[in-house]
Amino acid sequence: MEWRIYYADGSTFDSGQGSPEDAPSTGFICALGYDESGDRYMMQSWDHYCWDRDARQWWGMDLCGVFDRLRRNRVHAYKEGRTVTKAEFGAIVSRANADPDFPMRR
DSSP: OOEEEEETTSOEEETTTOOGGGSOSSOEEEEEEEOTTSBEEEEESOSEEEEETTTTEEEEEOHHHHHHHHHTTOOOSOEEBOOOOHHHHHHHHHHHHTOTTSOSBO
């Protein structure tokens, strides 16, 4: 498993189900994956996300970051974050942190 996205409605989508482009575009809360050293990362708390083809990671960004990546033709598989209550956010992030498919190191 390369990555998994957690959504506001409680659903998930991961690399075993399809490509970054295939993942639902709205309601993104966080994503799990691995960095180049094999350490797990969690990308969270951004308004916008896209798949970085070079790093093979989900990257979060604010609106200025979207514009920066657009100018450089670096927006791929764009997703929108969603604001949820603190309790909902905490529950989703806790669920992601406990995901048995993503140990702390690969």
